[in-house]
Amino acid sequence: MTTPALELQHVAKVFRKDRDIVRAVDDVTLVVEKGEFITFLGPSGCGKTTTLRMIAGFELPTEGRILIGGRDMTNIPANKRGIGFVFQNYALFPHMSVFHNVAYGLKSRGEDPGRIREKVGNALELVGLAQAVHRYPNQLSGGEQQRVALARVLALEPSLLLMDEPLSNLDAKLRLHMRTEIRRLQKRLGITCIYVTHDQAEALTMADRIMVMQKGKVEQIGTPQEIYNHPRTLFVADFIGQANAIRLRTSGYADGKAWAKVPGGWQLAARTSGGTILEKGTEAALVIRPERIRLEADAQAAGTLAATVAAATFVGSHVEYELDLGEGNTLKATVPYDPNARLHQEGARVGVRIDQESALFIPIEAKQG
Amino acid sequence: MTAASASRIRRPSLALRDPALFFALVTLWLSLGLFIILPFLRLLQATFIKDGALTLANLVKVWGKAYNRRAFSGSIILATGVSLAGTLLAYLFALAVTRTHWPRWVRWLLSSITILPLISPPFTSSISLTLALGPNGMLLKALGLGELNFYGFWGTWLSETLTYFPVAFMVLAAILSAMDPNLDDAAFSLGASRRRMFWTVTVPLSMPGIANSLLLLFGSSLADFATPLILGGHKFPVLPTQAYLQITGMYDLRGGATLSVLLLLPALLVYGIQRWMIGRKSYVTVTGKSGARSNFATLPRGLEIAMVIVCGLVALFIAYLYFIILWGSAVRVWGVDNSFTMEHYAYVFTHGRKAITDTLKIGITSTVLGSLLAVVLGYLFQRFRFAGRKTMEFVSMLNYALPGTVVGIAYIIAFNEKPLLLTGTITILVAAYIFRYYATGIRSVMASLQQIDPSLEEASMSLGAGRVRTFMEVTVPLIIPAVLAGMRYLFIHSMTAISATIFLVSVRWTLLTTRILESMTELQFSQASAFSIVLIILVFIADIVMGWALRRSSLRFGTTQETSYDNTGA
Numbered sequence: 001m002t003t004p005a006l007e008l009q010h011v012a013k014v015f016r017k018d019r020d021i022v023r024a025v026d027d028v029t030l031v032v033e034k035g036e037f038i039t040f041l042g043p044s045g046c047g048k049t050t051t052l053r054m055i056a057g058f059e060l061p062t063e064g065r066i067l068i069g070g071r072d073m074t075n076i077p078a079n080k081r082g083i084g085f086v087f088q089n090y091a092l093f094p095h096m097s098v099f100h101n102v103a104y105g106l107k108s109r110g111e112d113p114g115r116i117r118e119k120v121g122n123a124l125e126l127v128g129l130a131q132a133v134h135r136y137p138n139q140l141s142g143g144e145q146q147r148v149a150l151a152r153v154l155a156l157e158p159s160l161l162l163m164d165e166p167l168s169n170l171d172a173k174l175r176l177h178m179r180t181e182i183r184r185l186q187k188r189l190g191i192t193c194i195y196v197t198h199d200q201a202e203a204l205t206m207a208d209r210i211m212v213m214q215k216g217k218v219e220q221i222g223t224p225q226e227i228y229n230h231p232r233t234l235f236v237a238d239f240i241g242q243a244n245a246i247r248l249r250t251s252g253y254a255d256g257k258a259w260a261k262v263p264g265g266w267q268l269a270a271r272t273s274g275g276t277i278l279e280k281g282t283e284a285a286l287v288i289r290p291e292r293i294r295l296e297a298d299a300q301a302a303g304t305l306a307a308t309v310a311a312a313t314f315v316g317s318h319v320e321y322e323l324d325l326g327e328g329n330t331l332k333a334t335v336p337y338d339p340n341a342r343l344h345q346e347g348a349r350v351g352v353r354i355d356q357e358s359a360l361f362i363p364i365e366a367k368q369g
Numbered sequence: 370m371t372a373a374s375a376s377r378i379r380r381p382s383l384a385l386r387d388p389a390l391f392f393a394l395v396t397l398w399l400s401l402g403l404f405i406i407l408p409f410l411r412l413l414q415a416t417f418i419k420d421g422a423l424t425l426a427n428l429v430k431v432w433g434k435a436y437n438r439r440a441f442s443g444s445i446i447l448a449t450g451v452s453l454a455g456t457l458l459a460y461l462f463a464l465a466v467t468r469t470h471w472p473r474w475v476r477w478l479l480s481s482i483t484i485l486p487l488i489s490p491p492f493t494s495s496i497s498l499t500l501a502l503g504p505n506g507m508l509l510k511a512l513g514l515g516e517l518n519f520y521g522f523w524g525t526w527l528s529e530t531l532t533y534f535p536v537a538f539m540v541l542a543a544i545l546s547a548m549d550p551n552l553d554d555a556a557f558s559l560g561a562s563r564r565r566m567f568w569t570v571t572v573p574l575s576m577p578g579i580a581n582s583l584l585l586l587f588g589s590s591l592a593d594f595a596t597p598l599i600l601g602g603h604k605f606p607v608l609p610t611q612a613y614l615q616i617t618g619m620y621d622l623r624g625g626a627t628l629s630v631l632l633l634l635p636a637l638l639v640y641g642i643q644r645w646m647i648g649r650k651s652y653v654t655v656t657g658k659s660g661a662r663s664n665f666a667t668l669p670r671g672l673e674i675a676m677v678i679v680c681g682l683v684a685l686f687i688a689y690l691y692f693i694i695l696w697g698s699a700v701r702v703w704g705v706d707n708s709f710t711m712e713h714y715a716y717v718f719t720h721g722r723k724a725i726t727d728t729l730k731i732g733i734t735s736t737v738l739g740s741l742l743a744v745v746l747g748y749l750f751q752r753f754r755f756a757g758r759k760t761m762e763f764v765s766m767l768n769y770a771l772p773g774t775v776v777g778i779a780y781i782i783a784f785n786e787k788p789l790l791l792t793g794t795i796t797i798l799v800a801a802y803i804f805r806y807y808a809t810g811i812r813s814v815m816a817s818l819q820q821i822d823p824s825l826e827e828a829s830m831s832l833g834a835g836r837v838r839t840f841m842e843v844t845v846p847l848i849i850p851a852v853l854a855g856m857r858y859l860f861i862h863s864m865t866a867i868s869a870t871i872f873l874v875s876v877r878w879t880l881l882t883t884r885i886l887e888s889m890t891e892l893q894f895s896q897a898s899a900f901s902i903v904l905i906i907l908v909f910i911a912d913i914v915m916g917w918a919l920r921r922s923s924l925r926f927g928t929t930q931e932t933s934y935d936n937t938g939a
């Protein structure tokens with residue numbers, strides 16, 4: 001195996017402000033292969049930016065080591081790391097033209113003017129802004145500023161490209177466009193890339209692998225499908241996509257599957273998260289994706305749970321139902337809209353069919369949930 | 370005024386359409402006409418009209434004297450020197466306070482010490498420099514320098530630089546801390562060294578602030594009257610003192626007026642450039658939503674070392690100057706008999722008592738009336754559209770833009786004979802202060818109204834409140850921080866300014882500042898020091914109280930109101 005592009009080993013960051021101590025990043029370990037596209041995903045304040053800034057060298061980790069291309073870079077200052085960083089607000093130099101913005105890093109390196117002109121031209125070509133060389137940042141739209149910011153780091157051919165919510169200042173349409181644009185560039189240049197976002201759609205569509213964070217800790221690292229289909233924790237299940245969670249006590253376990261009595265009165269068997277063995281009587285959440293639920297008009301149909309429709313909302317391609325299972329348990333279901341069938345009305349009794357293959361038991365730890 | 374309505378539709382006559390607004394405008398135009406336009410025109414008349422005909426004879430005559438030409442070039446050279454040195458010093462201080470990782474108390478101390486010159490009367494540093502470096506100077510003796518004649522350019526330059534650099538400090542500290550720290554990070558991650566980052570990012574982005582503070586200091590020095598009067602001496606004449614001596618020494622009102630018109634040209638030029646620069650959209654403000662919290666990059670090492678030395682020495686020197694004035698106020702005869710005494714304070718509180726109460730009366734009256742007027746004008750300019758609004762705004766700020774000496778001379782010319790015989794009355798003193806120093810109030814009221822969405826007032830009206838009630842209960846509370854900031858500025862300056870009022874004082878009304886000047890000219894240094902200390906303490910207390918009220922009111926409404934101390938034309 002080749003040396004990984006980036007390695008974080010038990011990295012932690014503690015901020016001290018007055019008497020406050022914040023563990024912004026807590027024991028993060030991650031290995032990134034060359035050419036990979038990784039996203040950091042998590043709620044606001046979970047430490048994504050701080051982790052990224054430590055990789056860039058803007059902050060020094062309180063604990064742990066950072067290796068880039070196999071070299072220990074933990075204490076190397078940012079201007080010696082050769083890493084590209086794209087800021088949320090682009091941080092273009094407002095007093096320099098596009099040309100000089102893009103040329104800035106090359107000049108720092110002391111390259112000769114001819115080479116600089118050539119490389120700036122290439123970088124701007126790459127992001128499709130060759131015609132804007134002489135303009136100033138305040139004469140560019142948000143999307144164009146974004147591209148200049150990208151060109152500015154790409155001109156340096158960095159070994160690692162870091163981006164902190166680069167699209168969050170753009171409108172929705174442009175955001176979708178830039179997603180594919182960035183991904184296309186990254187694949188074409190084969191750059192290793194770390195991309196911070198709190199938009200799960202962005203993470204799911206762009207990433208090779210996602211690192212989900214919460215309160216400074218890593219919750220799970222995996223491909224988008226892994227994260228979606230096999231969430232390790234209730235937090236991940238809930239944060240990525242939507243999830244119903246029914247609290248239960250398991251009544252048995254065998255071969256990676258556990259079962260428990262569901263409110264309808266019968267036993268439901270499902271995988272356990274990560275295949276962990278759940279002893280009988282473990283408190284666990286049964287996680288079911290709303291789109292993995294089907295409704296039947298017959299509340300008594302075999303293999304279904306009887307429920308009452310509490311609310312039905314038509315959203316175009318889908319209908320979103322809120323279902324009452326009794327005993328305080330509710331479920332959300334997202335059902336494709338069929339123009340030929342009638343909606344289930346509020347108050348109607350329906351049969352709930354759960355796709356047992358996709359359902360998942362996640363043990364509830366003492367403190368969690 | 371408060372019952373006036375904002376109407377944008379063209380209809381026949383304002384007097385019929387909106388009598389309240391009409392009445393308010395007429396009243397305001399009359400007072401602006403009386404206290405700003407009339408004196409200004411009379412000044413021009415005294416200069417350019419002789420025997421009913423337009424003439425340049427006065428100008429030619431004044432310019433013909435070599436001494437006056439020296440005063441003109443002296444003014445320009447001094448202003449240039451103060452502007453350059455003050456800006457450099459202010460930039461180092463501003464960098465130290467906003468961009469270093471020095472212990473917090475050090476940075477706090479540095480920025481606090483710059484407040485002292487801002488709230489002190491304009492003589493303070495001249496007096497203490499005299500005590501330190503003048504005849505019998507303490508520092509001279511301590512350093513064993515013997516005789517050093519520092520009267521003239523160098524003394525004036527040093528004193529003005531120390532007096533005015535804090536204004537530039539405020540401008541530069543504001544612009545330095547408003548920059549986006551991400552730019553530092555960006556430069557850094559693009560491989561720039563600290564040095565390169567500083568020269569290619571920090572300095573270019575400070576340029577608007579640097580330019581502004583150069584102009585500000587140039588204008589302040591040009592208009593300064595007190596410092597050259599005490600420290601300039603005969604060898605180094607400048608226009609304001611020359612004009613003053615022409616009038617008080619030779620009773621030549623026309624000659625004084627003409628000299629002050631000479632002063633007017635560079636002053637208005639500077640003011641014009643400044644306005645033009647503010648009008649231009651600055652690129653510093655163009656930044657998107659900022660991302661993470663971040664710190665500014667460390668400065669180049671060499672620069673930090675220079676900053677430690679310069680800021681340390683200057684801060685120490687300022688502290689020393691204030692200490693020396695305190696000491697000087699409590700010795701029998703400075704440099705001759707240094708035994709402790711309170712007799713000067715006793716003198717201040719007996720013979721000087723009238724000056725204290727007069728100064729307070731005038732200061733308080735000016736502050737109250739001036740801020741009321743500022744609210745009214747600011748509200749009109751920001752919320753109403755009427756013919757001549759731009760002109761009115763310009764006129765209302767004119768006295769602020771003019772050097773104090775010019776205003777003072779214009780006032781004695783205009784108000785020295787019947788039916789407008791007002792010189793020597795409290796009216797004229799108060800008017801001189803109000804129409805000069807309410808400008809900050811007007812500006813901050815306008816700025817804060819600009820941030821208050823008119824829909825708030827519309828909401829109040831749609832809830833059934835009348836115009837008056839809306840203004841009193843919605844608008845006024847929201848602009849209180851702005852009004853307080855304006856009051857603070859007005860009060861400090863009405864207590865300490867002298868350049869305009871020196872021409873207007875009389876036996877009936879004396880000011881602390883004129884008493885200080887008298888003591889200085891009589892070489893009663895200790896008395897001057899005691900008067901200064903009392904004045905500084907009065908202003909300091911008032912400033913702290915108003916600063917506290919300002920912070921409280923800003924906190925309550927979640928707005929921040931920048932405080933402006935700027936000293937132009939004190």
Ligand SMILES: Nc1ncnc2c1ncn2[C@@H]1O[C@H](COP(=O)(O)OP(=O)(O)OP(=O)(O)O)[C@@H](O)[C@H]1O
Pocket residue numbers: 015016017022023024042043044045046047048049050051198661662663
């Ligand atoms: N310079 C700092 N000083 C003190 N605390 C900080 C600093 N920077 C970040 N923090 C704290 O560290 C925690 C993590 O912040 P971070 O910016 O990494 O979050 P984030 O995941 O990027 O959030 P967001 O999605 O809102 O950008 C937060 O609690 C934040 O308040």
Ligand SMILES: [Mg+2]
Pocket residue numbers: 048049050164660661
């Ligand atoms: Mg962040």
